[in-house]
Amino acid sequence: MANKITVTFGSQHIAIPEPVSFVFETENEIITKVDVDVGYVHRGIEQAAVTKFKYTNVHYLLARVCGFCSITHAGAYVHAVEKLIGVETTKKIDYLRTLVVELDRIHSHLLANGHVAEVCGYENLFMQTVKYRESCMKLLEDITGNRVQYDYYTIGGVSRDLTTEIEKSIKNTLNELRKNTIKLMEFFETDYTLGLKTRNIGKITTDFAKKMNCVGPIARASGLKTDARAEFDFLPYEELGYKTQLRSEGDVWARNMVRFDEVLNSIEICLNVVDGLDEGDVKVKVRGKPKGETFIRVEAPRGECFYYLKGNGTNIMERVRIRVPTYANVPVLRELFVGSKYSDAQAIVLSFDPCLSCTAR
Amino acid sequence: MSKFRKKSPWILHYNTGGCNGCDIEILAALGPKFDIERFGMLNRGNPKQSDILLVTGPVTLKCRDVLRRLYLEMPEPKVVVAMGACTFGGGVFRDFYHVENGVNNILPVDVWIPGCTPRVEALIDGMIKALDVWEKKSKDKEYLNNHSEELLKEIGAIND
């Protein structure tokens, strides 16, 4: 039959600013075969972390594994190193860390959802989402000094304290943002055309999610209850009002909605943080060198981020292994394409909110 | 005529393996708060119709040839803007084994935007600088002609 068209989607493509390449074979725009190449961003970070960097500055490198969850990568590393050295952090430090992690989640989720809208051809919704997201970016910049690369975690603390002025603006902004998020949610929920592009598209059933070991919002949108924030103690989430958000539809739309649910929950957490903040120092003294092995899971915006660290008592780590959420979600992504339309492929990809810079490291 | 030129720069964005931080900011720049369409900038995503190649990232080995191909597909006069520390000698990724240490090793860069992540304002400043460079280039009309066969062979220009 004369109906095969091979469509390359990436590595340079407007819908996915990151270099990743899918090669679709389509028939009448229905995808029949997929090839995925996720290795474009491989830079050699795992090697560099154990050769070029001392344990004291590896987290600056790891933050640049991915800009979306720069804070999570740095955080995972810092938590692990603190454990290997045996540092106990104070409640205030934990709270501040939680604050930035959750703010990061908010901006990342909003951007992800906006981006899905954009690739569905809904430019205005993207614009509105980005518009509201800017307030969160402003907060992050005020708190950490940069909009994307926060470098907020330091070993044994955080880099700077909140001023009362910022505290106040956090409260105001977040309350405003909550209202706006609910408004955005309504757009996503009620929009008919967007529904056509997102509902029942790229559907993952709970069983399939389990089979493919999905993580993050992708798993939670399919009704698979997994969240490192609940399954691993790295920050005091329980006392801050964390709740796991679940949806059962498993399609693009559900993934968006789970993200919105989580944004609302994160706003709650952040407000609780500000309310429950103690006085005190933002750093504790660190003595010693990392020694031994540790496994750590933290929840990045895109899902569970896993670190394995091995130290040998010197300045340089022995092994740093990073397993990131997109890395865990790529297999299921590949399965989803076959049989769907090419015009839905962009929405499917971006509903995973893929971040290949960490997949390839 | 080239008076008008300065007002319509179309952008081709390629991430050569950075951390996405810069790319997030490019997206933010498209958004309502910064709205770079004010300057007539559009994110075309298509080398054939772009004037400014906005590169982020330290250029990983795998992206290297893609970057070259995209550059060659762009019609002159064209400007290369490198955004972020990565593009300047690799940033944090300097001297990693799978990294080309910055864009300048692959293409001639016209404007560097420092920062990691640069602010969106920095991006806008850089773009405005790029416009000057662009104007100058289009006056000079120094086109790079006839890409050598060797280069084309090396990057594997598509055979159809």
Add this chain to the structure above:
Amino acid sequence: MIGLLMTIFSPIIGGLISGVERVVKARMQSRVGPPILQPFYDFFKLMDKRPIMIHSFHASMGVMYFISAWFAFAVLMLGNDLLIAVFFHVISILALSMGAFSVRSSYSIIGAMRELIHLASYEPVVILCVVGLYLSTGSFDISVILSSSNAPIFTLPLLFFAFVGAIPMMLHKSPFDVAEAHQEIIGGPDIEYSGPFYEAVYTGRWIENVFVYFLVFLFGGGNFILGAFLVVATFLLVTLIDNSTARLDYQRMLKFAWVILIPMAVFNIFFLALGGN
């Protein structure tokens, strides 16, 4: 005379329309947006770019698209039969899609194919529209339509809405910017054009703007103020719709045109024709 002037200046009018549209669109997205003259800046820039192409045939088709779009508009303005002008419009689509097909780039090919599907979706509606105008004013002749005392919009409300529904398909606007689909196929048929050749395609699109909005204007009949109002209202409506919908796929577009727009148009004509007797 006016027809001649309109024809000559149609690219400029079209450019202005697309400039205003970009500003309005930006405002709807709470942005400032580009200057109104932005399309002309783009124009001059493209003119000054160094030309590159895939092959001569492809490049020449871009130019042919522009010429035939312009010619179609000339036929609309200078000829006296609306129906013929509508058929002339197809030639420009032919040039565009042939050019897009002639390169071995999957985006371009998909775009061309979708362009054809666009044609299959809106063309029947446009023809029915012309027939409706005939029914309402008794002539296919533009000058007669423009001097008719009763405005066709009042007798053809459904048809008018069907036409408005087809405008996004003709002008590649959301929800039916299927052939352009920036995030999927990056402009579809336009993708391989660059420099002056892209400029031809770009300007061709402006002329289509004028073409379409002129058809809208005809619904005002002899009442030019009403016509102008209709144009502005339609323009706003189309831009609003553009800004509040996601892109649908080509099957949905076909279905929409066939299940809703065409029956709507047919129904209106039926109703009017039977009632008229």
Add this chain to the structure above:
Amino acid sequence: MINPDLIMKEESIDSVKDSIRKWYNQDKHHYVTVNAIDNGETLTLDWIFSEYETKNKIYVFRVENVGYNTQIPTMTDFLSCAWVSEWDLADMFDLNIENAHRGMFLQPDAPKAPLRKESYSGK
């Protein structure tokens, strides 16, 4: 603070696949990844799992002293998502993993097996 209930099971390279297959329960266990640690001459391989809705549980199936050329079994027949991590390791350590494709991450002109100690410690 962080104190995972680490459950480490020592296995041999021949038995590891069977024991994981026997133990693995899709509804309960979450496959995290497979990890390799270079000890100079040999490798340690970890297959790492966690458990849904349980706090701080991490299961590790560890195989010590794996040679660089040992054939390593693939888990993709019952863990269909494991291919990424296996291809990754195959690239990074130049390992002999069943059915793994090479070259997803590394370009042909990049150093081979960048994560082996010998490749970066200059030996």
Add this chain to the structure above:
Amino acid sequence: MLKMFSESFKNLFSKPETVLYPFEPSPEPKNYRGVIFYNEELCIFCDKCEDICPPGSILFEVVDVESNKKEYNYNPYLCIYCGACVEACPKADEGCLTQEKDRMPALAGSGEQVYKNEKLGYFINRTKSAKNLDFQWREIENKTKESREKLAQHKALKRKQKQEALKAKKASSE
């Protein structure tokens, strides 16, 4: 769809959100992590900043092995503005190394003058043209490495001399 319809309509008549930068200021916040300023007078040349800097954008070149005189080279284009150096600097509180909230301006790569400021260290202030600034930095890196080796050799030599002198002393005293 309808919701967005009315929202778009509302937006059309309300003020856009856009900050008209550069025609309108959009200042960095107080906390912003901008460019690193250095004050040679306060520096004790402990090299802590050089040690911790992740991309290696601070380099101390030893210009005189005798007196162990070092020159501070800083590359703001390579810098990732993490602030680690300031945190590591024992003299930061006095203002030896500070992170300002200003941004480094963009650099047009050909022919243009590089933005200069005394506090940016020797590298930036000595560069003549912006062309291939990254290659110029590579030279500094190599030079620094060489100078370090020289210093090490010199130190080793000194130590040897000292030891020899000591030995000679011992021998002579014996």
Add this chain to the structure above:
Amino acid sequence: MANIFIFLSIVLPIVFGFIIWFRQCDKVSGLLTYSLLPILTFMGFYVYSVDASIYIHTIGLLDFFIVTFDFFLLIYFAWIGMQRKSNLVIFLAIVQFILLIMVISIAPEVNTANIYVDKLSAMIYLLVALVGVPIAIYSLKYMDYNEKRKHTFIAIVVGFLGVMNFIVSVNNIEWFFTLFELTTLASVVMIGYRGDKESINNSTLALWMNQIGGVAILFSLLIMIKDFGVYHFTDLWQLDKTTITMAAFGFLSIAALVKGAQLPFHKWLLGAMVAPTPVSAILHSATMVKIAPFLLLRLSPVIQDTLLSKLLVLTTGFVFVAAAVFALTQNNFKKILAYSTISLLGLMMLAASIGSSMAVTISIILIIFHGIAKGFLFVEAGILEKLFKVKYIEDMNRLLEKAPLTLLFIIFGFLNMTFVPFGSFIGKWLMIEEASNFLSKGSSVLLIALVAIGGVFLSVLYMKVIGVAIKHHRFSKIKVYPQPKNFLFVSVWYYAILSILTIFIAPFIANFVSPIAIFITGKANGLYADGLSLVLGNSTLEFWQIIGAMILLIAIHVAPFIFKFKNVEQVHPYNCGEITKRDAQSYDFNFINNYESKINMIAITLFISVLIFGGNLL
């Protein structure tokens, strides 16, 4: 003089055919076929220019001879049926046999001439000469490429042209039946020409489907003779239209629909593909299927404004759309052409069954232009098949590099089928204008919708096919390869006719076609030529528009040869910066096939309703 020319037009090709068959020699075949071209053209033109209907009374012996021949034909059909073990064919042959006996037994002696030639017939003579003969010329070379029994084939083709001329000249419907059966025979022989299993099967299919047409004619004859006592076309026109019953015409229309391969009887025409390409050309273009609109044109004065005509409009309009849609799913080039023939036949018959003076004009315009363009296209399809081994759409990928000249001709043929200012477009345009005048008759609105929709689908179809072929490598040199002279002659011949006719389309239509319609309907249609512009009431297709469109379209399709941008650098197509290997083919819209059964159901329903409601059988 005219009488002799009519006689010669019918007999000469048949005689030539026999000579060719006997001699089996290249020179003779060549000479005879080439000489037919000027001879037939001249005679056709002469007959056309006679400004009156020509009635020719024949001797009774001929009548007897034809009837006898008829019985032998039916026996032969039965024999074929027995040989091919097709009970259907045998059954239909027997039914026809019995019906024919009944018809003859009750047929009254009528004193009307059996041969009646008017401008319409003459027009078809011309078409046969200008389009049919070149196909014979083309087969001279075509059959050299691994085909058997070349001269026999040419003989059949040439002889068939005579039969074709004959069928459009008869007045007696009984004779018409015989000739109808004869064309059926011709199609069976030609379709089954290659003699392999598929050919045989398809020819059997063609046989029984066409026999149904035959049965319908016989039924109609029976009813006609019983009701009105006449069985000549010219006599039918004299009947009082207010009182007559429609049953006979209903059956005749069915015969026309079957012969015109309308859905659901379209399979036989598709089956014709298995034969050598000239067969398809001859079936599709000037001849054979054109009998269908011809028959309806003969009936149109009677059925105008009846329910039958409206139902026919609906049926054929539906086929116009449905066949165009089906064509989108096909991947065999000849099948695509076949579907487009079916579709356009629908349009012609639609126009014919409306029956107003304008509609008849439209129908004739379509017959002429479709004939030439389709002949052209099939000739090119044959060239593709033989010279370039291209049969399927996927083989056509990057055809421009292999066969630029042939592709150019194909594109021109396609453009002719749907674009301004070519004949088929003018047909469509006039149709809509005409129908707009009758909007108060609800069916006109549907008609316009159907015409608009079908036309768009055909455009999409042609552009899609062109699109596949037009692709080429950016460095491919487009060079014309030499072709056999015969092929080139035929291609250029068609190209020239089409171009000339198109440029002078206004006078052509106003002064050549429109008189035919006026002749048939006796009414003026308001079309006239103002210089080279075509005027219809208020609307004008101005000459500058015609020539402008002509220049544009010619520029578009010969662009690969004429436009060479020398100083422009070439780059490769955008592929996301990657260099993956790619397939770049086309869509086949196979989801349409899901609706196939539904569409067929509608077609059958319409078919039956034509018979039952249109023919007033209830």
